[in-house]
Amino acid sequence: MLIGGIEAGGTKIVCAVGDRSGEIKAKQSISTRDPDETLQEVKAFFSDYELESLGVGSFGPINLNKNSDTYGMILNTPKTAWKHFDLLGRLQQDFRIPIFIDTDVNAACLSEYRHGAGKDVNSCLYITVGTGIGAGLVQEGRTFQGRTHPEMGHVIVPQHPDDTFPGVCPYHGNCLEGMASGPAIEKRHGRKGHLLADDVNVWEIEAHYLAHAIASYTLILSPERIILGGGVMKQDVLFPLVRQKVFGLVNDYVDMGNMNEFIVTPELGDEQGVKGAIALTVSEK
Amino acid sequence: MLIGGIEAGGTKIVCAVGDRSGEIKAKQSISTRDPDETLQEVKAFFSDYELESLGVGSFGPINLNKNSDTYGMILNTPKTAWKHFDLLGRLQQDFRIPIFIDTDVNAACLSEYRHGAGKDVNSCLYITVGTGIGAGLVQEGRTFQGRTHPEMGHVIVPQHPDDTFPGVCPYHGNCLEGMASGPAIEKRHGRKGHLLADDVNVWEIEAHYLAHAIASYTLILSPERIILGGGVMKQDVLFPLVRQKVFGLVNDYVDMGNMNEFIVTPELGDEQGVKGAIALTVSEK
Numbered sequence: 262m263l264i265g266g267i268e269a270g271g272t273k274i275v276c277a278v279g280d281r282s283g284e285i286k287a288k289q290s291i292s293t294r295d296p297d298e299t300l301q302e303v304k305a306f307f308s309d310y311e312l313e314s315l316g317v318g319s320f321g322p323i324n325l326n327k328n329s330d331t332y333g334m335i336l337n338t339p340k341t342a343w344k345h346f347d348l349l350g351r352l353q354q355d356f357r358i359p360i361f362i363d364t365d366v367n368a369a370c371l372s373e374y375r376h377g378a379g380k381d382v383n384s385c386l387y388i389t390v391g392t393g394i395g396a397g398l399v400q401e402g403r404t405f406q407g408r409t410h411p412e413m414g415h416v417i418v419p420q421h422p423d424d425t426f427p428g429v430c431p432y433h434g435n436c437l438e439g440m441a442s443g444p445a446i447e448k449r450h451g452r453k454g455h456l457l458a459d460d461v462n463v464w465e466i467e468a469h470y471l472a473h474a475i476a477s478y479t480l481i482l483s484p485e486r487i488i489l490g491g492g493v494m495k496q497d498v499l500f501p502l503v504r505q506k507v508f509g510l511v512n513d514y515v516d517m518g519n520m521n522e523f524i525v526t527p528e529l530g531d532e533q534g535v536k537g538a539i540a541l542t543v544s545e546k
Numbered sequence: 547m548l549i550g551g552i553e554a555g556g557t558k559i560v561c562a563v564g565d566r567s568g569e570i571k572a573k574q575s576i577s578t579r580d581p582d583e584t585l586q587e588v589k590a591f592f593s594d595y596e597l598e599s600l601g602v603g604s605f606g607p608i609n610l611n612k613n614s615d616t617y618g619m620i621l622n623t624p625k626t627a628w629k630h631f632d633l634l635g636r637l638q639q640d641f642r643i644p645i646f647i648d649t650d651v652n653a654a655c656l657s658e659y660r661h662g663a664g665k666d667v668n669s670c671l672y673i674t675v676g677t678g679i680g681a682g683l684v685q686e687g688r689t690f691q692g693r694t695h696p697e698m699g700h701v702i703v704p705q706h707p708d709d710t711f712p713g714v715c716p717y718h719g720n721c722l723e724g725m726a727s728g729p730a731i732e733k734r735h736g737r738k739g740h741l742l743a744d745d746v747n748v749w750e751i752e753a754h755y756l757a758h759a760i761a762s763y764t765l766i767l768s769p770e771r772i773i774l775g776g777g778v779m780k781q782d783v784l785f786p787l788v789r790q791k792v793f794g795l796v797n798d799y800v801d802m803g804n805m806n807e808f809i810v811t812p813e814l815g816d817e818q819g820v821k822g823a824i825a826l827t828v829s830e831k
Contacts, residue, residue, distance in 0.1 A: 322800075408668075412799060412800050413765055417758055417795060419703075419705070432797045432798070432799045476702060477762055481696055481766050481767065482767075483691070483694055484692055512717045514718070
């Protein structure tokens with residue numbers, strides 16, 4: 262039987278049809294406009310397939326409290342057309358099959374855990390460092406959720422001694438996303454990160470912020486593995502810097518094992534989001 | 547049927563006999579010496595009772611990985627007589643009944659969740675601020691564990707602008723425990739915290755560090771409630787300061803509800819540890 266997956270992002274919505282093994286049979290990327298127009302196109306894509314169930318990894322903030330009247334509804338987002346939009350309700354109306362919904366980062370984490378860089382461990386954290394910074398946690402097969410869902414990209418990080426940049430986060434200024442996201446790099450240095458690949462100082466500062474947040478995640482969540490994805494992490498120079506700084510910050514207080522196996526690259530290319538949406542519908546590893 | 551509970555701390559071991567409701571029938575405090583002498587006294591206390599099972603909330607670090615050969619063994623602790631001591635193995639030999647073991651802070655969190663300040667919510671974080679700083683999380687009835695167990699008291703916190711104190715943590719210097727534990731207050735100000743009750747500056751600095759860590763816990767774990775216990779938190783002036791600073795740091799990015807209900811005092815006096823040990827043996831709320 263076929264399963265549908267939707268990776269709902271702020272700029273595009275990726276739809277895919279796959280199966281329980283994680284294999285993708287068909288895929289389409291749809292640009293995100295207003296909800297009605299966008300979701301009509303989503304429905305049209307899936308209409309060629311007989312689906313057993315549908316998984317959705319969505320941008321946030323989104324209400325994931327199953328006991329709430331507004332479960333599956335987009336919350337207070339700057340994307341005004343989507344603010345308070347009942348995403349799950351609309352999809353249930355369009356598809357009339359079981360629908361499983363979670364955050365985009367939890368979905369991405371789940372597919373790396375099942376099929377990618379986390380397939381040999383019992384828990385992993387997936388962090389995406391791009392336009393925004395977010396993280397999802399899977400522990401023993403279950404994605405982690407709380408009162409609302411975690412917003413790990415917004416932890417406060419100590420200023421790098423050589424950095425006076427105030428940060429770009431409209432809520433917190435100098436939180437992790439404010440200091441280390443793609444837009445933060447561009448605003449601090451005047452150029453996009455991929456044009457600064459050879460500037461050691463750029464990545465020293467970037468690694469400082471990422472490492473402080475990762476040290477906190479490690480001490481608070483104690484994952485077996487941390488997978489770093491997203492556009493900014495395509496700068497390979499970051500991985501050894503981040504590993505070294507996290508090791509120094511934690512200072513052997515908790516066992517992280519071999520750092521090259523603790524902090525790793527993703528294995529699913531850019532497909533962990535939509536594969537994760539499909540994985541949300543399947544309960545075992 | 548009766549249940550035994552052991553709250554194993556570095557200076558004393560509290561033993562109690564209770565039942566599933568959380569009520570304590572008998573209790574004894576034993577000073578912590580070397581393992582053999584101490585555990586003989588523990589065995590003697592329980593020998594008067596017919597126990598169904600035994601729960602243990604232990605100081606750490608302790609191996610809680612059930613798949614490990616050294617499950618239930620104390621790890622690398624400064625208490626040299628207990629280093630690499632097989633606590634669970636010894637108790638299994640002494641008692642020959644089912645034994646449930648977790649960290650002291652997870653146990654304390656579980657009893658507040660079942661019987662105390664967390665009994666009306668689905669998840670809560672219990673933080674103890676005393677000689678050390680530690681935290682335990684309960685989510686939908688289960689205590690949270692990772693690769694090893696979390697060591698949340700050791701997160702790095704940004705220096706208060708008026709504070710030049712380097713911290714007392716032998717591993718990290720200025721982590722939360724290094725800056726905000728009882729010994730940190732005493733070393734920074736030259737007197738114990740309870741003698742400084744009227745010094746506004748002391749609690750302003752203390753609240754700064756606690757609030758930064760609590761804001762991180764909130765963004766990473768998204769608990770429904772945070773319970774602050776331990777000796778340092780007996781300074782009531784801290785609660786409004788911490789609430790106000792956490793609210794400012796999170797800056798409405800995630801919903802914490804009413805701050806007076808989000809950050810609260812414990813309800814079980816100093817019994818949450820041993821009651822939690824008993825609660826570890828009972829699976830439902």
